[in-house]
Amino acid sequence: MGYFIEKEFLVIFVIPLYLIVSGIIIFLKKKKGEKVDSFREIVKFGFVLYIIALIGVTLFPIRIGYGRQSITMINMGINYIPFKSIIYDIGQIGIGSFSVGFQIKLLIMNVLGNLILFMPIGFIVPVLWKKVNSLKDIVFVGFxxxxxxxxxxxxxxxxxxxxxxxxxxxxxxxNVLGAILGYMAYKLAKLVVTKYKIKGQKCR
Structure with missing residues (x-):
């Protein structure tokens, strides 16, 4: 018999550890007289929460004490042909016991889910790391x-x-397309904020 390590383990273990380490770093910075950017710290914490959620959704739960899969089963679980899975899912609409509406909903959820899952990378990474601020960089990080x-x-x-x-x-x-969409949202938000600041300065 085996047992499961659930994704809640990440929340219980990683978040307190991050808060402790982050608190010590902030304390040492203040002690040295260095400025602490509160907004950046909040964004960093949000990014940590996102990474925890991403790992939890994609890799957990983890099973301990079970036998190995056969090589045949592993090979069956690999698709290296672009859009093969999506085309297959589209072809399955109307086939089987599930309703057409349910199958379409499942397909949309799968596609949108993979897009949305990586959008925060395209949006948050440029905020935290100024050097990672081009489309090429975001594509690389997302990939x-x-x-x-x-x-x-x-x-x-x-x-x-x-x-x-x-x-x-x-x-x-x-996922990479999702990161690109997130980056586009970041650029749009940055443009709006910049225009707002310029407009605010002119009004003074």
Whole structure:
């Protein structure tokens, strides 16, 4: 018999650890007379919460004490052909016992879910790291983050320590597109804020 490590473990363990470490760093900065950017600290904490949620959704729960999957099962859980899964899901609409509406809803949720999942990366990363401030940088960060998750899911499948997940290049593509959409939202928000500041200065 085995047991599960649920995603709540991340919340219980990581958040207090982050708050303690962050509190010590802020204390030391203030002691040295260095300025602490409150807005940046809030955004950093929000980003940590996002990373915890991302890991929890994509990699947890973790199963301990179960046997390995067969190599055949692992191979069945890999799609490296772009848009194959999406095209297959579209082709399955109207087939089987599920209603057409439910199948369409499931397809939309899968596509939108993968897009929305990575939008915070495109929005928050440029705020926290000024040097990561181009579309190329965001595509690279989104790609590495998504690829890391897919590879970890593959490892989980091989070790049989997580629920069986399909390691899918479509997820990788949608995640990167989500990061790009987040970056576009960031640029738009930055433009609005800049115009607001300029307008406010002219009114004075």
């Amino acid at each position: 590495i983050a998504s690829l890391s998750i897919e590879l970890l899911q593959l490892l989980e499948n091989f070790l049989n320590i997580g629920f069986f997940r399909v390691v899918d290049v479509d997820d990788l593509i949608l």
